Amino acid sequence: MISKLDSRLTFIHQEISTTPVVVADIWVRAGSIEEPAFCFGMAHFLEHMIFKGTTNLAPGMFDHNIENRGGVSNAATSYDYAHYSLAAAASYLEETLPQLADMLLNAAIPDDEFVRERDVVLEEIRSCSDDPDWVGYQHLISSIYPQHPYGRSILGTENDILQHSPSAMRCFHRHYYQPKNMTVVIVGGIGQESALELVEKTFKVPKLALNDCICPQREKVVQPLIVGIRRQEISLPRLETARLIMGWIAPGIEHLKVAYGLDLLSALLSEGRTSRLVRSLREEEQLVQGICSNFSLQKESSLFTITVWLEPEHLERVESLICLHLEDLLKNGVTKQELTRCQRLLCNDYAFSTETPNQIAGLYGYYNTVAQADLAVTYPQNILSFDIHDMQKLAQDFLSPNQYAVTVLKPG
Numbered sequence: 001m002i003s004k005l006d007s008r009l010t011f012i013h014q015e016i017s018t019t020p021v022v023v024a025d026i027w028v029r030a031g032s033i034e035e036p037a038f039c040f041g042m043a044h045f046l047e048h049m050i051f052k053g054t055t056n057l058a059p060g061m062f063d064h065n066i067e068n069r070g071g072v073s074n075a076a077t078s079y080d081y082a083h084y085s086l087a088a089a090a091s092y093l094e095e096t097l098p099q100l101a102d103m104l105l106n107a108a109i110p111d112d113e114f115v116r117e118r119d120v121v122l123e124e125i126r127s128c129s130d131d132p133d134w135v136g137y138q139h140l141i142s143s144i145y146p147q148h149p150y151g152r153s154i155l156g157t158e159n160d161i162l163q164h165s166p167s168a169m170r171c172f173h174r175h176y177y178q179p180k181n182m183t184v185v186i187v188g189g190i191g192q193e194s195a196l197e198l199v200e201k202t203f204k205v206p207k208l209a210l211n212d213c214i215c216p217q218r219e220k221v222v223q224p225l226i227v228g229i230r231r232q233e234i235s236l237p238r239l240e241t242a243r244l245i246m247g248w249i250a251p252g253i254e255h256l257k258v259a260y261g262l263d264l265l266s267a268l269l270s271e272g273r274t275s276r277l278v279r280s281l282r283e284e285e286q287l288v289q290g291i292c293s294n295f296s297l298q299k300e301s302s303l304f305t306i307t308v309w310l311e312p313e314h315l316e317r318v319e320s321l322i323c324l325h326l327e328d329l330l331k332n333g334v335t336k337q338e339l340t341r342c343q344r345l346l347c348n349d350y351a352f353s354t355e356t357p358n359q360i361a362g363l364y365g366y367y368n369t370v371a372q373a374d375l376a377v378t379y380p381q382n383i384l385s386f387d388i389h390d391m392q393k394l395a396q397d398f399l400s401p402n403q404y405a406v407t408v409l410k411p412g
Contacts, residue, residue, distance in 0.1 A: 001192055002373050008180035009203050012364045012373055013195045014187045016357055022093045022188035024086045025361035026104060027369040030176035031080045032156075033149040033300070036216040041156015042164060042172050044077040045121050049169060050084070051075075052113040054106045059113055062099050071096060079150055080299045081369045087358055090189040098202045104182075105206040107173055114166040122162075125155050132236055132409055133307075136243045140305070140407040143230055144247055148221045150301060175215035179203050183368045187361040223301040224249065230405040235412030241289060242312040243409040244319055250295070250302040250398050253371045260382045261394040262295040262304055267342040268334060268391075269293045269306070269325070274341075276325055277306070287314045287321070299370045304398065312410050323401035330399070333392030347380045 001013045032043040053059040066073050071088030086100050128134045138153055145151025184203060186195040226249055251258050269277045270293040281288045288310040296303045310318055353359050367376040 002368075003196070005179070005200055005203075007200075007203060007205050009199070010183040010368055010373075011196060011199050012183065012185040012368060013192050014360060014364070015191055015195075016188050016360075019189050019357060020090055021087060021357055022090045022186065022190050023357040023361045024093065024097050024100065025185040025187070025358075025365045026084045026100065027183040027185070027365040028082045028084075028104070028177060029080075029181040029369060030082045030172075031078050032152065032154045033079045034176060034218060035149065035172075036218045038163070038216075039168065039172055040152055040160040041121075041154075042169060043082060044154050044156065045118070045161060045164060046107075046109075046169055046173055047075050047077045047082055048117045048121060049109050049114060049173075050103050050107050052108065052110060052117065054102050054108050056102055056106075057099060059110070062103060065099060066096055069096065073100070077154055079154060081366075083362075083365070085358065085361070093186075093190060094198055097198060101202040104177055105179075105203070107170075107177070109166050109170050109173065111166045114169070118161060118164070121155070122158055125153075125158055125161070128153075128155060132239055132243060135236065136234070136245050136307075136407050136409045137305075139232060139234055140245045140247050140405060141303070143232055143407065144226065144249060144303070144405045145224060145301070148224060148301065149218065150298060150303075171215045174206075177206075179205055183365050183373075185361040185365045185368075187364070188357040223252070226403050226405055228403060231408075232406075233408045233410065235410050237412045239409060239411040241309050242315055242411065243407075244306075244308040244310065244315055245407045245409075246306045246319070246322065247405045247407075248304040248399055248403075250304055252298055252300045252302055256371065256375065257382070258394065258398070259295065259297045259302060260379070261386055261390060262302070262398065263346055264339070264342045264383065264386060264391060265329075265395060265399065266293040266295045266304065267345050268329075268338055271342070271345055276329075277322065280325065281308075281318060281321060285321070287318050297370075315408055315410075319406065326395070326399050326401040329395045330392070330401070333395075334388050336388055339386065339388055339391060343383050343386070346383050350379050350383075 003011050005011055030043055035042050051062060069088060069092045073086050075084045086096060088096050142151045184199050250262055269275055270291055273283060277291050281291055288308050290309040293306045306322060308318055363376040364373050367373050
C-alpha cells in the first residue's frame with residue numbers, strides 16, 4: 001500500500017504476518033547532491049548530528065532505548081538521499097518510532113555536540129583517505145564530474161567540515177528534513193491501519209519555522225560528457241597492488257531501461273568465473289588478482305566502472321585487453337547463452353535481496369526516493385525483457401573503448 005499523507009509524506013506499508021519484527025525505513029531527499037557550495041559534506045555530517053537528540057530526547061538516549069528493547073538502528077548518506085532505519089519487535093514500534101521521528105524532524109544540533117561530533121567525522125575522512133580503493137574512486141569521479149556534486153566526496157574534505165557551523169546545519173536541516181521530502185516504509189508484523197495511524201500521528205510538520213533561515217539552493221549542472229580517453233595517474237606510498245579504474249557515464253533515473261541493461265552488461269563482464277573479463281584476464285591469462293565491474297544507478301547521472309587489482313607491470317596490457325573485449329562486444333554482441341546466464345543471475349540476486357523485512361523496506365524506500373516505489377517489484381520482468389540485439393546496442397551507446405575516464409594507482 002502506497003499513500004500520500006496530508007503532510008505530503010509518502011507512506012508505504014507491507015504486512016508480513018508471519019514475523020514478529022517490524023522494520024521502519026525513513027528515506028529523506030537530503031543527500032549530498034543538495035548541498036550548496038559552502039555546505040560540502042553537510043548532509044553526511046548532519047546524519048551524525050541527528051542522533052544527538054532533541055529538546056525531548058537527550059544525546060544517546062535513542063540508541064539506549066532501542067538497544068534495551070533488542071532493536072537495531074542504522075543510518076547512511078548517499079548522493080541522492082539520507083536513510084534511517086529501525087528494526088524492533090512489533091510491540092515496541094509505537095514507543096520507538098516516535099523517538100526516531102522526533103530526531104529527524106526536530107533535531108536540536110547542540111553547539112557542544114556539534115564540536116565533539118566534528119572530530120568523529122574528521123577521523124572518518126582520515127580513515128577513508130588511507131583506503132587505496134576509496135582514494136582511487138574519488139579521483140575517478142572528480143575527473144568524470146568536475147563540476148557536478150557526484151564528483152565530490154560525500155564526506156566532504158577536512159577543510160569543508162572545519163568551516164561548517166551549527167547554525168548553518170540547522171538551516172540545512174530545517175529546509176530538507178520536512179515530511180514532503182520523506183518516504184516512510186513500514187514492513188513486518190503490523191497491520192496497515194495501525195501502521196498508518198502511527199505514522200500520521202508521528203510524522204507531523206515540525207514546529208520550527210522555515211522562515212527562521214534561508215538555505216541557498218545548489219546550482220544545477222548539466223551531465224558532463226567524456227570525449228576521448230581522460231587519464232590520470234596517482235602514486236601512493238605503501239601501495240602494494242596497483243589499481244586500474246575505468247569509468248563510463250550513463251543516463252540517470254529517467255532512463256531506467258538503460259540501467260537494467262547495464263546491470264546485465266556488468267554481470268556479463270565480471271560476474272562469476274565464466275564471465276568474459278574474469279575468465280580471460282584472471283583465469284586464463286593470470287594477469288590480474290581481481291577484476292569487477294559495477295553499475296551505479298544515480299538520479300541525475302549514472303556510472304559504469306571496471307576496477308582491476310594487479311601488478312604495476314601489467315597495467316598497460318590489461319587496459320588494452322579490456323578495450324579489446326569491449327570492441328568485440330560492440331562488434332559481435334552477446335550470445336543467447338550468455339544473456340540467459342546473466343538474466344538468471346540477476347533475477348536470483350533480486351530474489352535473495354527480498355527475503356527479509358529489512359531488505360523489502362529498503363527496496364521500496366530507495367525506489368520511491370529516486371523514482372517511484374512500484375519499480376521495486378518490476379525489476380525481474382524488466383531484466384527478462386532484453387534480447388541480444390538490445391544488449392549490443394546498449395554496449396555501442398555507452399561502453400565505448402575510445403571514450404572513458406581512467407585512474408591508475410601505482411606504488412609511490
